[in-house]
Amino acid sequence: MSANVKLFSLAPVGWKFPADRDGLIFTPGQFFLVGRWGVGEAPFGGASSPFEKGSIEIGVRKAGNVTAALHQLARGDEMTIRGPYGNGYPLDFFKGKDVVMVTGGCGIPPIATLIEYIIARRELFGRVYLLYGALTPDDLLFEERYKHWEKHIKVILTVDKPTPDWKGHIGLVSELTREIKIDPVNTATAMCGPGPMAAALENILRPLGIADRRIFVSEERKMSCGIGKCQHCTTGDKYVCTDGPVFYYDQVQSNWD
Ligand SMILES: Cc1cc2nc3c(=O)[nH]c(=O)nc-3n(C[C@H](O)[C@H](O)[C@H](O)COP(=O)(O)OP(=O)(O)OC[C@H]3O[C@@H](n4cnc5c(N)ncnc54)[C@H](O)[C@@H]3O)c2cc1C
Ligand code: FES
Incomplete structure (x- = not known):
């Protein structure tokens, strides 16, 4: 996907991932603990269509022991997976909204x-925007999906350091808000990104007039058990693994640096 991020497709052998009543094998925003025997496991959000029963895709950034061990795997090698865990984005709340x-x-x-x-x-949602920023064009992930996405939603990309052939925006994601037209009292917002971006949310969403309880933020913490038993993942008085990873903006805002 990029120099430091690999996309993995995990396909169970001889069975399929079970779906719920709505046909979902996980809720967008939920995570899986994925690893290698003898090394360990780490949490990753599902990245593929949640309706796809034959495989789950995860994008893995090389950060430390577990992710480096995953990056060494070749096609057909075995991985461990458990989950889905956590709450995910509140899909019913999003329905009928921008x-x-x-x-x-x-x-x-x-x-x-x-x-x-x-x-x-698509028919269940109003206007839908993706505002996505990265350091360089090469750091923008899932590039192969943009053409398909753009047929259904508005995709707005920005980079800090453009290449000569870059045709998108230049600068911070927060500067993209002038590109979007929404009804703030009927809008839901989903956010996931590095700490500094989360802290900059106020500059991004406040000018649009979106209330805190319409902003859902996915939090990242180091995890061990993933099921509320070890206290590795606390944010304030909450566990990211069981109370989250998706929280209301005002539930976690005070925990950011
Ligand atoms: C709910 C959730 C979903 C995630 N989804 C993804 C995903 O889709 N793709 C992806 O690449 N990563 C994702 N992560 C982050 C990923 O889990 C960590 O990068 C991974 O645990 C690092 O493990 P490691 O053993 O390779 O590195 P470690 O040796 O554990 O750590 C290497 C460095 O990264 C820091 N670090 C480790 N974990 C985290 C974390 N959770 N938050 C902030 N810093 C951390 C450590 O402090 C250390 O500096 C997610 C994390 C959570 C909690
Ligand atoms: S990871 Fe163990 S309590 Fe959350």
Whole structure:
């Protein structure tokens, strides 16, 4: 996907991932604990269509031990997976509303799967925007999906450092708000991205007049058990693994640096 991020497709052998009543094998924003025997496991958001039963895609940024071990795997090698865990984005709340998705760098996997969900149920949503920023054009992930997404939603991309052939925006995601037209009292926002971007949310969404309780933020913490038993993932008095990873903006805002 980029120099530091690889896309993995996990396909169970001899069975399929079970779906719920709505046909979902996970809710966009939920995560899986994926790993290698003898090394360990780490949390990753599902990135593929949540309706796809034959495989789950995850985008993995090389950060430390587990992710480096995953990057060494070749096609056909075995991985461990458990989940889905956590709450995911509140899809029923999003229905009937304009939707703004804001993300940066490699925060996009949970947003990518939310986009796939929205496209599959497009008639249930109003105007839908993706605002996505990265350092350079090469750091923008899921490039191969943009053409398909653009047929259904408005995709607005920006980079800090353009290449000579770059035709999108230049600068921060927060500067893209003037590009969108929404009804603020009937808009839901999904956000996933690095800490500084989360902290800059006020500059992004406040000018649009979107209330805090319409802004849903996916939090990242180091995890161990993934099921509320080990206290590795606390944010304030909440567990990211079981109370989140998706929170209302005002639930987690005070925990950002
Ligand atoms: C709900 C959730 C969803 C995630 N989804 C994705 C995803 O789709 N794709 C992806 O690439 N990554 C995702 N992450 C982050 C990913 O889990 C970490 O990068 C991974 O755990 C690092 O493991 P490691 O053993 O390779 O690195 P470690 O050796 O554990 O850590 C390497 C460095 O990264 C820091 N770090 C580790 N985990 C985190 C974290 N969760 N937040 C902030 N800093 C951390 C450590 O402090 C250290 O500096 C997600 C995390 C959470 C909690
Ligand atoms: S990861 Fe163990 S309590 Fe959340």
